[in-house]
Amino acid sequence: MSEEEKAKEAASANYGASSIQVLEGLEAVRKRPAMYIGDIGIKGLHHLVYEVVDNSIDEAMAGHCNNIQVFINENNSITVIDNGRGIPVDMHEKEGKSALEVVMTVLHAGGKFDKDSYKVSGGLHGVGVSCVNALSTYVRVEVSRNGKLYMQEYSCGIPKAPVQEIGTSTTNGTKTTFLPDDSIFIESIYKYDILAGRLRELAFLNAGITLTLTDKRQLNDDGSFKTEVFHSDEGLKEFVEYIDEAREPLIESVIHISTEKNGIPVEIAMTYNTSYNENIHSYVNNINTIEGGTHLAGFRRGLTRTLKKYAEDSKMLEKLKIEISGDDFREGLTAVISIKVQEPQFEGQTKTKLGNNEVMGSVDMAVGEALGNYLEENPKAARIIVEKVILAATARYAARKAREMVQRKSPLSGGGLPGKLADCADKDPEKCELFLVEGDSAGGTAKQGRSRQFQAILPLRGKILNVEKAMQHKVLESEEIRNIYTALGVTIGTEDDSKALNMKKLRYHKVIIMTDADVDGSHIATLIMTFFFRHMKELIEQGYLYIATPPLYLCKKGKVEEYCWTEAQRQTFIEKYGGGTDSGIHTQRYKGLGEMNEIQLWDTTMNPEHRTLRQVNIENAAEADHVFSMLMGDDVAPRRQFIEQNATYAKIDA
Known part of the structure; x- marks a missing residue:
């Protein structure tokens, strides 16, 4: 038997109970972070913020909070402040420590499992804020509650000391600051636009709540920090108007449905525009269900059934020689569906497809009632919608021939x-x-x-x-x-x-x-x-x-050559080899790919070992929908404004 075979046999013999690693507490999260937050890239990094904000939103949905502030600090840490009730700090009987410490350090702990505390909630079903704690090198939580101010600090999920009373307070609320662990995350720089998109979305989904985003890394001309306030009084109605801002409306107003069916709160806003795309965004407890689910199926069923009945009753389909399909009723439709479910069942680990069967009937019923009333009360708009549906059906037959050409x-x-x-x-x-x-x-x-x-x-x-x-x-x-x-x-x-x-x-x-x-x-x-x-x-x-x-440039000084992808890299080359002046430095500006030969193009842009x-x-489907319709639509003013606002901050991600 060779030495290698002996070693394998010995290792096999030693594989017993002592070899099985039991991951205590939050250590499991640090070992397998992607299982808990999706990934360790840009998405997972921003997901940490959403988890803390979701706790504040849950307080707001329970009627105890109306103001949430998010700060991106100079060192890329995050601070979230809300004016909710404050996380409880009294002793947790079963765990024998402060409830605050339990919430911050124990998986599946928190008020979300007690139906009396929260009727509905988003987030990761109670693992959220403890995951943030586990994946941060530093966390500080301050709780204002019952006239007192409490504080606890943590490092990689482990408390530095018990919860301390550090002062008095005249308000209630929670302030959480965390610094993500850059030994876990491959990206550690927060992107303002990604966070702004999510907070704007949350403001539309939760009418009446004010969310503020402040970036302490960016200064305005007057020396103040870059800040945006997100607030919506009309909720989803304003959300649809925002998404469709650059599109030409087909009907004058947004159809807004807010009701409760079989104990399930249903809110829907929808309108038609002159485009040929269907844009439906669905949410359950503020979570964007990008794969849809039973609530989306219920919406589509209710929409098709109600519109088809109206079109048939008004005899608008009599001369149409082709069969109308469900797709035809949704061409040029922009809609947002938001429902609140006490115990949502999501399919798959990503939690992006709702599986609760009872939801389908509730949404179908809500759409049928409200849309039926709207069509009866607005015959002019109803006629325009049905005419759009007929046009869509006719075009679909033309598209089938074109599709056959693609696939032949x-x-x-x-x-x-x-x-x-x-x-x-x-x-x-x-x-x-x-x-x-x-x-x-x-x-x-x-x-x-x-x-x-x-x-x-x-x-x-x-x-x-x-x-x-x-x-x-x-x-x-x-x-x-x-x-x-x-x-x-x-x-x-x-x-x-x-x-x-x-x-x-x-x-x-x-x-x-x-x-x-x-x-x-x-x-x-x-x-x-x-x-x-x-x-x-x-x-x-x-x-x-x-x-x-x-690359934008090829910079040369003597025999030294360097490609530069940004103006900052070119300036660095000038500092390094020209002593701050471009004397003796030859800069070639690449205006197009054709100016490079095949070797240069391979070296800089196509070689997997060197390219970027x-x-x-x-990140946010509704935000992307808004941006693409604005950039590619006919309305010049919002496009110019978007480019002016974003050109300064455009940069290449490595």
């Missing part, structure tokens, strides 16, 4: 693949990458510079169709867009949903948009991203869409 295999172009596509040798989608490259010239350079083994190149001619303003059959008639569908190997329509993307034969798990680093290039990249967001959102949700980042790719993800 042509023997003329290599087994159905576009003639322009330079495919890769590998056939394993997990290893393969598709570069969507702006223009034939840059496409040619990319074809020469790529690794033929796993990188495919599809050149796109000029600016692709703006899908924000096009009917589906027009989208599918566009040659460039047909080429993207065919190259990817995806088809449209599944058994459950005629518009859903069928990704069973997806050929690449990295789809990389590669455009020039100038204004035109950015516009083309945005057009392509809009196409994916509106027609291939599943690809983004799976994490398959990326943006390549070619930005992954496209949807």
Whole structure:
């Protein structure tokens, strides 16, 4: 027996009870953080804030809090202050320590498990704030309660000392400060826009509550910190108006439903616009259910049933020779559905699909009643909606022919693949990458510079169709867009949903948009991203869409050469090699991909060992919906304002 075999046998013999690691308390969270907060990247980092804010929102939903303040501190720690009742600090009988310490250090502890404390709640079912504690190097909680001020500090989930009484207070509330552990998170810089998007969403979902975001890292011209206040008096009605801000309305007002059916509070706001997209955002206890569920199914069923009955009763469908489908009733529809459920059952670990069967009937009933009344009371608006539905049905038949063209295999172009596509040798989608490259010239350079083994190149001619303003059959008639569908190997329509993307034969798990680093290039990249967001959102949700980042400059001083992706990097090169002046330094500004040869393009933008790719993800679907409709719509004013506000802060993520 060899030494190696002896060692294996000894290790096997020693594998007993002592080898099984029992993770005490919050140590489990530190060992497997992604199990508790989703991931350890940008999403998980921001999720920590949401968990603390959700506790304050739960207080607000119970009627005890109306003001929540969030601060991003200079060192990227976060402070959340609310004016709720304050976390209880008295002794917890079973645990033998302060209730505050129990909430902060024990998984599945907290008032959310006591139905008398909270009727409904969001968050991670009681693991939330203790997870934040476990994944932070420093946490300080101050509780104002019953005229006194209490405090406890923690490090990596472990209390530094028992809860202390440190003063008096004339108000009630909780103040939590935490610094995420950068040895766990791969990203430690908080993004203002991501937090602002979530707080704005929470303000719309909880009318009457004021949420404030202050960034102590950014100063205004007058020396004050960058601050935004989010407050909504009309809730979902204002939410729909915000999402549809840049779209042309089809009917004058937003249809707002707020009721309770079978003990389930249901709030819905909906309107129609002249676009051809369906935009429905659904929430359960303030959680965005991106995969929908029984509440969304109930909404769709109630909408289709009620509108179809009205259209038939008013004899508007008599001359229509084609059958109307559920999809037709939702074209140009923007809606937000928010329900509150005492014990929500979510499917899957991500908690993004509601499974409670009783909810479907409640939402269906609520929509049927309110929408039926609206149509009877507003015959002009009702007629406009039904005419839009008939137009959608007619266009759907045209789209079916276009879709068949996309999905028909042509023997003329290599087994159905576009003639322009330079495919890769590998056939394993997990290893393969598709570069969507702006223009034939840059496409040619990319074809020469790529690794033929796993990188495919599809050149796109000029600016692709703006899908924000096009009917589906027009989208599918566009040659460039047909080429993207065919190259990817995806088809449209599944058994459950005629518009859903069928990704069973997806050929690449990295789809990389590669455009020039100038204004035109950015516009083309945005057009392509809009196409994916509106027609291939599943690809983004799976994490398959990326943006390549070619360098802006090549700086030279003598024999020293460095690529610079930002102006700051160029200035660093000048400081290092020019002593602060650009005397003797040659700077080449790359206006387009075509200005680089194939070796330079490979080295800087395509080589996995050196390149920087930005992954496209949807942190907040409603916010993304608003931004894309604004950037790609006809209204110039909000687009200009958005660009002016965001241009200063645009940066490349490594």
